[in-house]
Amino acid sequence: MTVRTYYTPESMQEALELKARHGFDLHVIAGGTLLMPQINDGLFFPELVMGLRNAGMDKLTLNDAGLSGRGILGATSTMSQMRAQTTYPILQEAAKGIGGWAVQNMATIGGNLFNQPPYGDFAVALLALGAQVKIQSASSERVVDLNEFLTGGRQMAANELVTEIHIPEQVAAGFITQTITGFKKFGPRAASAATIVSVAAQIDLAEDVIENSRIALGGADTTARRSPAAEAVLNNASTQDLESLAAAAARAAADSSEPISNATASAWYRRQMIEVQLKHLLGEMLESAVPAA
Amino acid sequence: MAAEIVSFMLNGRETVVVTNPLETLQSVLRDRLGYMATKSGCSQGGCGSCTVLVNGEPMVSCLLPAKDIEGQEVTTLEGLTKSGAGEIHPIQQAFYDNFAMQCGYCTPGMIMVSKALIDRAQRAGTHPTHDEIAEAISGNVCRCTGYQSIFEAISDASHRISGHEWSGGRDIGGKTK
Numbered sequence: 001m002t003v004r005t006y007y008t009p010e011s012m013q014e015a016l017e018l019k020a021r022h023g024f025d026l027h028v029i030a031g032g033t034l035l036m037p038q039i040n041d042g043l044f045f046p047e048l049v050m051g052l053r054n055a056g057m058d059k060l061t062l063n064d065a066g067l068s069g070r071g072i073l074g075a076t077s078t079m080s081q082m083r084a085q086t087t088y089p090i091l092q093e094a095a096k097g098i099g100g101w102a103v104q105n106m107a108t109i110g111g112n113l114f115n116q117p118p119y120g121d122f123a124v125a126l127l128a129l130g131a132q133v134k135i136q137s138a139s140s141e142r143v144v145d146l147n148e149f150l151t152g153g154r155q156m157a158a159n160e161l162v163t164e165i166h167i168p169e170q171v172a173a174g175f176i177t178q179t180i181t182g183f184k185k186f187g188p189r190a191a192s193a194a195t196i197v198s199v200a201a202q203i204d205l206a207e208d209v210i211e212n213s214r215i216a217l218g219g220a221d222t223t224a225r226r227s228p229a230a231e232a233v234l235n236n237a238s239t240q241d242l243e244s245l246a247a248a249a250a251r252a253a254a255d256s257s258e259p260i261s262n263a264t265a266s267a268w269y270r271r272q273m274i275e276v277q278l279k280h281l282l283g284e285m286l287e288s289a290v291p292a293a
Numbered sequence: 294m295a296a297e298i299v300s301f302m303l304n305g306r307e308t309v310v311v312t313n314p315l316e317t318l319q320s321v322l323r324d325r326l327g328y329m330a331t332k333s334g335c336s337q338g339g340c341g342s343c344t345v346l347v348n349g350e351p352m353v354s355c356l357l358p359a360k361d362i363e364g365q366e367v368t369t370l371e372g373l374t375k376s377g378a379g380e381i382h383p384i385q386q387a388f389y390d391n392f393a394m395q396c397g398y399c400t401p402g403m404i405m406v407s408k409a410l411i412d413r414a415q416r417a418g419t420h421p422t423h424d425e426i427a428e429a430i431s432g433n434v435c436r437c438t439g440y441q442s443i444f445e446a447i448s449d450a451s452h453r454i455s456g457h458e459w460s461g462g463r464d465i466g467g468k469t470k
Contacts, residue, residue: 005295006314008360029358033338036356039315040336049315053361080350100432101406102344102351191431192339 003039007050015055016138016161023158026050030057030076031106033099034115052076057163058108062087071167075110079122082109088167090181090200094125097185100192110162113146114154116223118194118264123150123224125183126165127216128200134164147216150223170204176212178205182285185218186277188264195219196265199253199278205289208239215249215278219270220257229256230278242286250279299359303328304372312359319343319354322369330370330401334434341433344402345369351409353432370401373408384408387450388443395437402433407447411454420451422466 007026009015019026027046029035030053038044057076062085063069071087082088082095083104098107098121112122113133123146131146137159143166149155156162170179183200187193198218204211215230230253237245259270297316300309303326310325319336322328322345334342336355343354346368373382384407387393394400410429414421421429426447427440435443444465452459457467 003313003315006297006358006360008358008363032356032358032361036317036358037337040317040355051358051361053358054363099338100341101409101429102341102353102432103338105347105350105352106338106356191428 002045002047003049004047005049007048009050009052009055012055012057012136012161012163013138015050015052015057016136016159018050019161020138020159022048028052028161030108030111031078033103033107034111052108057110060085070169073109073165073167075162075164076108077110079104079107079109082122088129088181090125090128090183090202091122093183094122094185094198094200097121097187097191097195097198103192109165113150113162113165117219117221117260118196118262120224121185121195121198121218124198124216124218125200126167127224127226128181128183128202128214129167130202130214132166132168133162134166135160136163137161147226151221151225175206176204177207178289179203180205180285180289182281184277184281186273194264197259197270197273197277198224199274199281201278201281201285203234203282203285203289205239210234210237210239215253217253217257217274217278219265220253220259220274222258222260227253227256229253234282239286239289242283246279246282246286249282250275250277253278297360299363301359301362301364302366304368310359315358315360317355318345318357318359318362318367321359322354328369328371332398332401334398334402339432339434340399341402341406341430342399344405344433346405346409349409349412351406368405368408370404373404382408383453384411384447384450387453388446391442391446391449393438393442393446394435399433399435399437403430403435403443406430406433407450410447411451414451415455420448420455420457420465420467426465 026048028050057074059074061072079095079098082091132143133149134143181202185198186196200216202214213231213234215227218224230249233249233252254271254275259267261267296311322331332342334340338353338356344351345354348366384404410421448465449459
């Protein structure tokens with residue numbers, strides 16, 4: 001054990017002050033499910049660690065009317081909290097696939113943003129919702145798009161912490177008749193397993209035309225990210241022939257992916273599975289969409 | 294390296310312990326306090342054998358810094374038996390009667406999760422269903438028995454605790470009220 005000091009701040013302010021004082025030397029954990037395994041295995045020897053479990057950063061501001069008003073999720077909210085909320089079914093579904101009960105009581109949504117394929121599936125569901133990340137220091141705050149944050153290498157200053165995740169208000173424009181979301185995780189077994197691929201989508205329908213879509217992929221790259229290629233196929237398309245539409249979007253997502261290769265699955269297999277899983281997800285989502293009256 | 298003092302309730306008893314910075318609850322229980330029921334498996338949060346209850350909710354003690362549970366209530370398998378009375382808990386008895394273990398290494402974790410699951414079901418006035426048991430123990434790995442006997446033990450235990458007859462086998466679930 002080489003850890004010199006373990007800080008357990010009891011407020012966000014205290015946490016931000018500690019981060020300002022120690023900068024990148026201070027390693028941050030919340031649930032511990034990402035960093036503690038590495039420390040236990042002797043792969044990582046941090047000297048200064050800060051734990052955010054008791055920093056009170058796990059508040060949820062949800063609008064149970066569902067689609068009006070944005071949602072604010074505290075960064076140290078746990079997967080169990082995500083399963084218990086009902087405003088965002090897609091987040092319930094994503095949280096369900098992360099570890100077992102005990103791990104879900106510990107793992108946090110902010111920590112999940114710093115995991116990498118074959119893990120980090122919660123971020124995939126957040127991407128489909130168009131989430132943003134609030135990053136604070138003791139003296140500043142900024143809000144960045146989650147997709148830019150992830151694909152840009154999670155750029156943060158030495159004194160900053162991820163403090164909140166924002167879910168934007170869903171488009172309430174009159175011509176949008178329905179908004180549907182969906183998430184699928186595909187792994188070697190149903191529970192508590194590394195991910196081969198995960199796919200998530202949000203689709204705004206205006207009658208039978210896709211007004212807007214967000215497609216997010218896990219395992220398709222070195223980080224979870226949106227798939228502009230699949231979105232381009234879907235946006236403004238008619239859902240009349242939903243089978244070929246889903247197939248075309250899934251193909252575009254697979255063709256434009258650069259999957260990782262590891263012991264769980266090869267890049268080749270992941271690319272095949274992105275196509276299969278996204279095709280199934282889109283097919284199920286569009287089929288279940290209530291036909292406009 | 295400054296030592297830390299952590300005080301918490303362990304199985305209903307006020308406990309104060311001196312730890313290294315970032316020392317895990319698992320290490321505190323086994324190495325400092327001699328509570329050996331909590332097993333050390335993968336140390337990665339992947340096997341569930343070190344599961345304890347923190348304020349009634351399961352957590353893997355191998356990934357939990359002891360300092361994080363300052364002032365909180367921890368229950369280990371030792372806390373389920375009536376101390377001194379030599380009496381084991383109905384869940385333990387049900388695991389024994391249903392042969393729900395072979396090597397026994399996963400058993401403490403399985404029983405702690407079962408305790409949390411049965412407590413939750415009792416509050417709702419039900420017995421856990423097959424699917425609820427499957428989900429509850431999905432983070433607990435058993436490499437000996439196959440899981441069927443564990444399912445049966447948990448269902449049996451839930452019935453025993455509420456004083457109900459259990460018809461056995463795959464008849465799992467049902468209401469307590």
